[in-house]
Each structure stands twice: as structure tokens, then as C-alpha cells.
Amino acid sequence: MAVAAPVVLDVRGLRAYLYTRWGVVRAVDGVSFALREGETLGLVGESGCGKTMTGLSLVRLLPEPAGRIVEGQILLEGEDLVTKSQSEMRHVRGRRISMILQDPQTSLNPVFTIGDQIVEALRLHHGDGERALAVRAEEALRRVKVAAPEQRMRAYPHQMSGGMKQRVVGAIAVAGEPRVLIADEPTTALDVTIQLQYLALLKELQARTRLAMLFITHDFGIVARMCDRVAVMYAGRIVETGPTRTLFRSPRHPYTEALMASVPRMEGSVTRLPSIEGQPPPLHALPAGCRFAPRCAYVDDRCRREYPPIMPVGPAHEAACWRVEPSPSR
Amino acid sequence: MARVEERIDADFAASTAADESALPRPRGDLARMPWVSLVIITVLVLVALMAPLIAPHSPTEQSLPDKLLPPAWEAGGSTKHLLGTDVLGRDVLSRLIYGARVSLIVAAVALLAGGGIGLMVGIVSGYLGGRVDSVLMRVVDATLTFPTILIALLLAVSLGQGLQTIAIAITVLIWARFARVVRGEVLAVKARDFVALARVHGCSHLRIMAVHIVPNVLNTFMVLLTLHIGFVIIVEASLSFLGAGIPPPTPSWGQMVADGRSHIASAWWLSVVPGAAIMLVVLAFNLFGDWLRDWLDPRLRQV
Amino acid sequence: MLEGRAIAEPLIRAENLTKHFPVTRGLLVGRTTGHVKAVDGVSFTIGHQETLGLVGESGCGKTTTSRLLLRLEEPTAGRVLLDGQDVHALRGLELSRYHTRVQAVFQDPWSSLNPRLRIRDTIAEALVVNRRVTRAGKLERVEEVLHQVGLPLSAAARYPHEFSGGQRQRIALASALAAKPELIVLDEPVSALDVSIRAQIMNLLKDLQARQQLSFLLVAHNLATVRYIAHRTAVMYLGRIVEHADTESLYRSPLHPYTKALFAAALPADPDAPRDDMILSGEVPSPIDPPSGCHFHPRCPFAMEQCSRVAPELKAVAAGHVVSCHLY
Numbered sequence: 001m002a003v004a005a006p007v008v009l010d011v012r013g014l015r016a017y018l019y020t021r022w023g024v025v026r027a028v029d030g031v032s033f034a035l036r037e038g039e040t041l042g043l044v045g046e047s048g049c050g051k052t053m054t055g056l057s058l059v060r061l062l063p064e065p066a067g068r069i070v071e072g073q074i075l076l077e078g079e080d081l082v083t084k085s086q087s088e089m090r091h092v093r094g095r096r097i098s099m100i101l102q103d104p105q106t107s108l109n110p111v112f113t114i115g116d117q118i119v120e121a122l123r124l125h126h127g128d129g130e131r132a133l134a135v136r137a138e139e140a141l142r143r144v145k146v147a148a149p150e151q152r153m154r155a156y157p158h159q160m161s162g163g164m165k166q167r168v169v170g171a172i173a174v175a176g177e178p179r180v181l182i183a184d185e186p187t188t189a190l191d192v193t194i195q196l197q198y199l200a201l202l203k204e205l206q207a208r209t210r211l212a213m214l215f216i217t218h219d220f221g222i223v224a225r226m227c228d229r230v231a232v233m234y235a236g237r238i239v240e241t242g243p244t245r246t247l248f249r250s251p252r253h254p255y256t257e258a259l260m261a262s263v264p265r266m267e268g269s270v271t272r273l274p275s276i277e278g279q280p281p282p283l284h285a286l287p288a289g290c291r292f293a294p295r296c297a298y299v300d301d302r303c304r305r306e307y308p309p310i311m312p313v314g315p316a317h318e319a320a321c322w323r324v325e326p327s328p329s330r
Numbered sequence: 331m332a333r334v335e336e337r338i339d340a341d342f343a344a345s346t347a348a349d350e351s352a353l354p355r356p357r358g359d360l361a362r363m364p365w366v367s368l369v370i371i372t373v374l375v376l377v378a379l380m381a382p383l384i385a386p387h388s389p390t391e392q393s394l395p396d397k398l399l400p401p402a403w404e405a406g407g408s409t410k411h412l413l414g415t416d417v418l419g420r421d422v423l424s425r426l427i428y429g430a431r432v433s434l435i436v437a438a439v440a441l442l443a444g445g446g447i448g449l450m451v452g453i454v455s456g457y458l459g460g461r462v463d464s465v466l467m468r469v470v471d472a473t474l475t476f477p478t479i480l481i482a483l484l485l486a487v488s489l490g491q492g493l494q495t496i497a498i499a500i501t502v503l504i505w506a507r508f509a510r511v512v513r514g515e516v517l518a519v520k521a522r523d524f525v526a527l528a529r530v531h532g533c534s535h536l537r538i539m540a541v542h543i544v545p546n547v548l549n550t551f552m553v554l555l556t557l558h559i560g561f562v563i564i565v566e567a568s569l570s571f572l573g574a575g576i577p578p579p580t581p582s583w584g585q586m587v588a589d590g591r592s593h594i595a596s597a598w599w600l601s602v603v604p605g606a607a608i609m610l611v612v613l614a615f616n617l618f619g620d621w622l623r624d625w626l627d628p629r630l631r632q633v
Numbered sequence: 634m635l636e637g638r639a640i641a642e643p644l645i646r647a648e649n650l651t652k653h654f655p656v657t658r659g660l661l662v663g664r665t666t667g668h669v670k671a672v673d674g675v676s677f678t679i680g681h682q683e684t685l686g687l688v689g690e691s692g693c694g695k696t697t698t699s700r701l702l703l704r705l706e707e708p709t710a711g712r713v714l715l716d717g718q719d720v721h722a723l724r725g726l727e728l729s730r731y732h733t734r735v736q737a738v739f740q741d742p743w744s745s746l747n748p749r750l751r752i753r754d755t756i757a758e759a760l761v762v763n764r765r766v767t768r769a770g771k772l773e774r775v776e777e778v779l780h781q782v783g784l785p786l787s788a789a790a791r792y793p794h795e796f797s798g799g800q801r802q803r804i805a806l807a808s809a810l811a812a813k814p815e816l817i818v819l820d821e822p823v824s825a826l827d828v829s830i831r832a833q834i835m836n837l838l839k840d841l842q843a844r845q846q847l848s849f850l851l852v853a854h855n856l857a858t859v860r861y862i863a864h865r866t867a868v869m870y871l872g873r874i875v876e877h878a879d880t881e882s883l884y885r886s887p888l889h890p891y892t893k894a895l896f897a898a899a900l901p902a903d904p905d906a907p908r909d910d911m912i913l914s915g916e917v918p919s920p921i922d923p924p925s926g927c928h929f930h931p932r933c934p935f936a937m938e939q940c941s942r943v944a945p946e947l948k949a950v951a952a953g954h955v956v957s958c959h960l961y
Contacts, residue, residue: 046827147915161916162691191690192854192898193913200912218828221900225908244904262832263902264857266884272839273861275832279797523744524755527808530703531759532732545749 008179008212009035009058009097014072016057019065023284027053029236031072032310035180038206040213042227042244044220046259048280049233051216055182058214059099060089077179095125098178102185104165108157114141114168115153118175125176140171145201163194167201174205181206184216199226220263224248229316232256235280235291238310242317252319254296290322298323364621370614378430385424386412390579393419398597414599416589422603425581429604432582433611436493437562440500445555447501448508453547455509456516457539467513473506479568486574496575500562511554515547549626556619560612567608583608642717643678644848645702645816649711650675652697656921669920671697673872674711679816682842684849686863686880688856688895692917693869695852699818702850703737715816729763736809740821742801746793752804753789759812778807782837799830806837820852835861856899860884865953868892871920871928874947878954888956890933927959935960 016028027050035041043051056062057069060081074081076097084092093099101107109117118137119130126136134153141149144167157165166186173181183202187195199222206213215226223230223244231241232253240253251257258276278295281287290296290303300322308322377384397419400407407414413422455466482499489495519525520543528538567584569575576582583604590600653668672694679685687695700706702713704720713720715731723731736759739745746755753775760766760774775789782803793801802822809817819838823831839862841847853859859866860880867877868889876889887893890911897911913932918924924931930940940959947957 046829163916191917193690193894194916196898196900196910196912200910219900220828220902224902224904224906225900248902248904259829260902262829264832264835264861266857266860266896266899266901270861273832273836275836276829277833279799523739523741524747526705527737527739527745527805528747528758529705530732530735530737531808531812532729532762533758534762537762541750542747546747 005037005039005210007034008037008077009214010073010075011035011058012073012075014054014057014069014074016053016062016067016069018053018063018067020284025283026236026286027067027283028057029286031233031236031238033231033238033241035212035214037179037212038210039229040206040215040227042223042230043214043216043233044218044223044230044259045233046218046280048235048283050236050283051233052184054233055099055184055214055216058180058182059093059097060084060086061093061099090124094121094173094178095176096178097180097182098173098176099182099184100166100169100173100186102188104162104169104189105157107169108165110157112156113153114155114157114160118153118168118172121172121175136175140175141168143205144168144171145197146171161194162190163198166190166198170198170201170205174209174211177209178211180212180214182214182216185218187222188217188219195222202226220248220260232259235286236283237291237320239292239321240317240319241310242314242319246314246317250314252313252317252324253292253321254298254323255292256319258295258297290320364617367614367617367621370610371618374430374434374611374614377427378434381427381431385421385427386410387421387424389420389425389428389581391420395419398593400597401599401603413603414597416586416600417593417597420581422586422599425586426583426604426607429581429583429586430607432493432576432580433563433566433608436496436500436566437559439497440504440562440566441555441558443497444501444504445508445551445558448505449512449544449547449551451505451509452512453516453539453543456513457520457535457543463513466509470506470509473502474510478503478565479572482565482569483572483574486569491574491577493576496566496569499569500565503565504558504562507558508551508554512547512551515550516543519543519546553619553623553626556615556622559615559619563608563612563615643680644683644716645679645850646714646717647675647677647698647702647711648714650698650701650708650713651710652694652701652706653709667921670872670923671920672701672708673923675869675872675874676711677867677874677877679848679850681815681848682846683865684842684851684863686859686866687850687852687869688854688859688866689869690854690895690917692871692920694872694920695869696820698869699737699820699850699852702816703735703818704731732759733763733812734814735816735818736812736814737818737820738802738805738809738822740825742798742805742825745805746801748793750792751789752791752793755793756789756804756808756811758808763812774811775807778810781810781841782807798826799833802826802834803837806834806841810841815846816848816850818850818852821854822851823858824853824855831858838862856884856896868895871918871923873928873957875929875958876954876956877947878951882951882954888950888954888961889929889958890935890960891929927957 012032014028014031018025018027029050031054033041043054045051053062058074062068069082072082076092081089081092115134115137118140119133122133122136126133128136138149138153141152146152146164146167187198190198203226205211217223227244229242230244230247231238232255233239234255240247240251240256247256248260251260258274261274262276264273276295281291287293289305289307293299293303296303302322308320310318310320311324312318313324396411396415397417399411399415401414402409402412411421411423413426415421451466455463481503485499485502486495489498525538525542528542566575566582567587570582570584571588573588575584578585586604587601590597593600650672651674652672653670655665656667656669658664658666675694675698677685687698689695697706701708707721715734720731753772756775756778757771760771776786779786779788784800784803784807796804823834826834835858838849842849849862851859851863863880865878866880866883867874868891869875870891876883876887876892887896894911894913897909911934915932918931924941926942926944927940930936933940937959945957945959947955948961949955950961
């Protein structure tokens, strides 16, 4: 790897809770990571682990009034987003940090044309006149490889396929030329061959603009293809972080290990798939001690009593598990 | 084979251990119940049921020397007639109590009939779809475009006054609303996988409608019922007010309001008392219906 | 690999299955302006205790094919034969019997169970509707299948909302098993579940097949999942089967260009895996107006002149391996 690029997004001790009538749901419960320019960090986990809430917290779009960031810092190029007001955030969102969501059906407004929606996004960030904006919009469509952009400008979302809609969503998201892009399962609703096109497109966009990407997914194949580093989340916390190759070759946290083992492979012999018994703990009633303990194959008493701190286990590789031998990280 | 057994047992044991659903249970909702509405509704029902026992006088007994007595707390009133008397000396309180019966009976009958017809039409239309659906929905549209009171008046005039007429008139008015909403719900339920699976299981259409569709639209239906009670009471009152409702001497709240019209300046209690009763009851049912909808909704959408 | 499993006459035979949905316009009368050719001449067999995987992307017709097998749709042409009998011609008692022999599990665990019915009533439905069972017999069978799918007996009296996604799929499976079927159509049975739960269900399916005389039609888009369970796999594109082989030979050497693209798009969970990015151009065309000749030719990197004129036949290229492509 080359010389470390500058850190554009530094998340420290982020806690975001949802206050519901059933109790406090600790969706994000102490999450820290750093994102460098041009780098893609994968945020992996199963449903309910808090990865989507983490993404929403970063752009300050938690569901109100139930959702609140209760602690921590989100430093976007040094500025803490947690302390900003919603009106200040309006200038930050789209311009410096942007987000793509999973469902292309609901990401676009069905009653406006594609052109209108892209222009609206551009208008917020460029002070040009209408005609200049329209030209920019067409250019944005071209950049995301939408064929015949002039006609597409006048099309409505329902006239486009899922893959194309996601490209438009992508175009809108990068219209303001943000430094950080959060992609929350952007290809889950797409066919695999379309997904491949889309991922290649994202990589290209990233290479051109040195965009830092947080890629939220549950698919390890995507992680292997797209991400430079990976953070694994479980029950509101990150349990392991490291370079992609390292995590795949030698995962140190039992959850990471078990999760990877439970994914069926395309090569190799077809042996019985180990599965993880049980279910994740409910986020409003979390146990003391390690949250994976009830399902862990290596659990012992200490795990049940105390939550293990994140410990370095190798170069740029850390895990929160009592079993690991902390080793110096370079 | 033995190893397969072991594997299944191991999975079984593991699943049993993780049996508890991860869903949080909602805390008691008792504090949020619409107590005032429930009290009013309960009182109404009790009063209607026990009218003969609690009414101080007969509602139709005239007593001309006692006519137009104000309520007990006003000058000239007496505790013998707590809410005063009307122009024929009949006790307002007793008439109010018996009038509650009328309101409730009409409401109940009309709602059950109208609601029942609407439910059936909605289910058949939504489930069968196609031509049947098109035709039925056009009939519903037509019914919905007719002006409410006009229809009721026409019916009253042609069929003559009476409890039956009112019940029929109101039924005709409301069935279409139910049909429309129920049909929408049926379409939504029909799209869910368990309906397709019921067909795969070999269920007949009748069984699917009865076991799978109806129970899942009942909640909406019940809420709709509650929300329409107020409407029905007002329609009955309006018809009686217009003279097309329950014939005298049976007291009806609407009629009482009408009768008191000419004395509004001098004997305000004749119109205001029944009017206030109507308002209170309708409000109570509406609030209850709102609460019911909120209470049923998230529970059923529980993921 | 298939010895001991396939008996002479296959359990299910699909012959030239075709399903065209009319596209209508107009308010009351409705003119037919075209047809969605969802399934366009599909043939396959499923043997006893065998799993056939049906893969493809959205619009390929795999779900419609499964619905044709389940009698949820009537074929426009072609037949489905169960033990030699046309399933769409069945009536009365024979139809009842069919319903006990062929069952289904669908994709969405949140939509597959009637929220108003207790689990035991959902599970026993096929049994109750098609056979005479006493209350005791019904409860006994419910307990049996609950045990088979790894759920506690206490689940029987509960309601669906008390269970998680993975548990609901087990319940759905139990209700498919109750009438002792011979074929279960699984339409994306694990794609709505979490990764670690998928393995549980997939293991369960394999175990059930090993213990009972069960065949599966597995409709899925995840190739790794299909590889784990299916003995044979067929790849569909725009209503037609483009390739069909033993799973192992298909995965070892995919022949059809679309199959190759599909495999290339199935990202391996290995950062060092070789990348043969066969990125297809364009979108999946509409099934209302599919391209002429070979449906895949506009996106095919190997397209030749005849591909746009003549639709290729399904040809056997190796033992048990058929492809429909002019390259072979």
C-alpha cells in the first residue's frame, strides 16, 4: 500500500440511541473508525447490528424524534458534525458528505422527472442559471453511464429499470462533489449482472474524485471486491476492523470467523455449512459482557462478565475479544 | 442416518435455547386508553338498556300545568323535573333517556346491516376481481355520489315514517363506504404470500375468504364501524329533525331538537339538552374509534 | 452422483411450458396490445429425492415457472406431468391428492404466515383441507413436523408475530411438510434471511431431503446457495432455459455466455480470487418484446450474425449437459 492518505472522516465513540415506547434501543453503541481519502471501508453485519443507523447518524438523518446521537464525534475534515444544527447540516449534506440508500424505488420522487431531480440537487451546490444546471445534469447522467442522457432527463422514475434508477441516485449523490460517500446496501435490490456494472461504476467514480466510501453491506463477495478495509459490527458495536485481505485470511473475532464460515462457496468441495446458533441480542436489552458470548464457540466466564475492549492484533488490525493476544500494531 | 439424526437434534436444541423472540413487548397501554370516551359510551349503553328503571317519568306522559318548566338549577325549576319540561309538560330527562334507546337501536341496526352488506360486497369484489369487481365498484361509486339526506328523505317519504325506514335509509347510505374501504384492504391482503400458499394447500375460495381474508380485514372494519356510529346518530337526528324520522310521541334526540326550535329564546333547554347529548356521544365514539385504530394498527403491523 | 436417486420415470416433467400474460389497455373493455412472454417453452424433469436449481435474474421467468408447477397459473401451452398425469387437468379427489404431494415455501417470511392463525392451524392446513384428520391426528402431525424443522412444541399454540424471520421460514417449511409431500417448490427460501440464518435453513433442507423421499425445485438467484443444495441446475434468461446440467459440471465449466456472465457476477468471498469481469452491457430487455433469435444476442460478447436471426436449440454438449447457443 502507498503512503497513507489523509483521514477525511474520523468517527469517535459514536452512540446513537432510539427512544421508543418499548425502551431505549442502543442502535449504535460506541462506534469508532477512520476513513481515508480514496479508501473504501466496508461496514459489515447482519440485520439489526446497527450499520444502517451508523450510516444515518453520519449524515445526521436519524429518525426523529426517537433517534438521537447521545455521545461521540463525527469529524468530517476536522469539523464535528454532531455539534452542527440541522440548517448547518443542509449545507454539508450532499456537498461534503452524501448517502445512497438501498431501494431505488423509494429514493426517487415519482412525480418529478429525472432531470428535475438532478437539477434540484445541483442547484443547492452550484449557483448557475437553469440552462447551465441542465447541462450539468446531463453531464452527471453521462458520467454514470446512462445511455441517451438527453432523453432520460425528461423520463420519470417509473420508466426506468432498477439499475438505471440507482445510477441516477448515484448521480444525485455525487452531484455536489462530496468528500465522503456512504452507500447503504446500494446493490441489494439489483440483479447480479447489474450489480457488477454498478460496483464498477462506483469504483470509477471513486478513482476519479478520490472519494472516500463507507460501504454498508452484508455480502462478503462485495466486500472482497470493493473494500480496502472492513469493520464488522455486532449488536451496536464494531467487533473487528482490519484490511480486507487480513480479515478474510485470518479473522480474529469469533463472530467474524463464524460469519465467514457460514457463507456457501462457489469453489471447493461442498461440505456441511457451519451455522451460528441462536440470534443476536435485542438492542433494548443488551447483556453485560461480550454480546456475542451466548453464541460463541469459545466463550468463557470472563466473556460473560466483562465487555472486551478493542485490542490490536496485527498491523492495522484490531478485535474486541478476550481470546486474542494483543500484538503491537504498526 | 444416525449422524443426520444427531445434526437435527443439535439444531433443535439450539433453536429451543434461542426460543425467545427478540421482539420487545410493549409496556402497558392502560394509561393511554380513552377513559372519558369509554365512560360516556358505557353510560349511554347502560342508560339505554335500563331506561324504564331509571327514567323518573314516562316520556310520553303529558302534564299541561307543568309545561315549559326550566331545569332544576334555574329559577322556577323543580327537582321533580331535573331538566325541565317541554311544551306538552313531558319530562325532558325521561325523554332524553328513552331517546338514547332510539339512537342506539337505529345506530346498531343500521351499522350492522350496512356494515355487514358493505363487508360482504367488499370482500367478494376485492377477492374475485375482474368483471365482478368492476361492476360492484361502479354501483358503489354511484351510491356514494348521491346526496345523503336527500336519499334518506326520499326513502322516508316513499316508505313512510318509522324505525324501519330510518334503518333502511341509513343502511343504504353507509354500505358503499364500507365496501370501498374493505375492498382496498382485501386487495392488500390478497397480495400477501399466505393467500397464495393457501391455494397451494388446496383451500377453496370460500375457505380462503373466510379463514384468511376476513380475519385480516376485520380490524379495519371494526374501526370503520366505530367511526361511523357518530355519523349514523347524526343522520338519524337530522332525519327526525326534518320530520322524516321516528314519528311522535316516541322521543328521539333529533326530534327533540326540532321541537325546541321555536322556543329557543325562551326555553333554551328544549333544544340545547338533546343537542349537547348528541354532541357528547358522537365525540365519544369518534375519539374511541381513533384510539382503536391506533391501538390495533402497530400491533398488527408488528414485524 | 445421481445413482440411487433417480428412478426410471421422473417425479415431475415439464414439457414445453409456456405462459404469456396479455397486456391490456382501455378502461372497461380492454384491448390486448401485446404479451409478456414470461415463460417461453421450458422443459425439465425432477427425479425422486432430487433437487433442481432454477437460476436467473429478475424477469427470467423462474418464479412464473414455479407458479405453473403449483397450479397458481394456467399454462398458455405445454404441460406439467406429475407421475405422468397432467396436473392442470386434475379435478376432485385427484386434485386433493396433488395438493398433498406438491407444496411450497416462498421468499418472504413476514408475508408467508397468516397473522391471525395460530401456528398449528397454519401448519395443518394442507392436511385438514385434503384429508380427513381427527383433531388428535392433526396435533400429532403438527408436533412431528415441528420437531423435524427444529422448533419447540410450544410453538404450536403461538402466533406468527412472536417469531423471528428464520423461525418463520422453519414454520413455513413445517407447513409444507405436514401433508407428506414428494415435491416442495422453494422460491428464494433464504434470500430474505440473515447470512448466518441462511446456513441453518440450508442445512435443514439438505437433512430433510436425506431423511425423506423429498424433491425440491429450488428457485434462486444466489449461485452459491444453489450449488450447496441442487443436484442439477438450469439457467433461465427471458423465459427460456439457456443451459442445464449437473450442478458440478455447470459450475466447473459454464458454457453459455450468459451463464458465464452470471458466474462472473457472483462475487466470491475471497479478495484474491481471479477477476474475470464479464461486465454485460445494457439492461435486461423487456419480456414483452424480447430480441429476435437468441434472446441474449444484444448483450452477448460472442454474438455472431446468425444469433439475431435464429434461436438456438438446446443441444447436449456433454453427458447430462445441454446448452442453447450457436457457439456449440
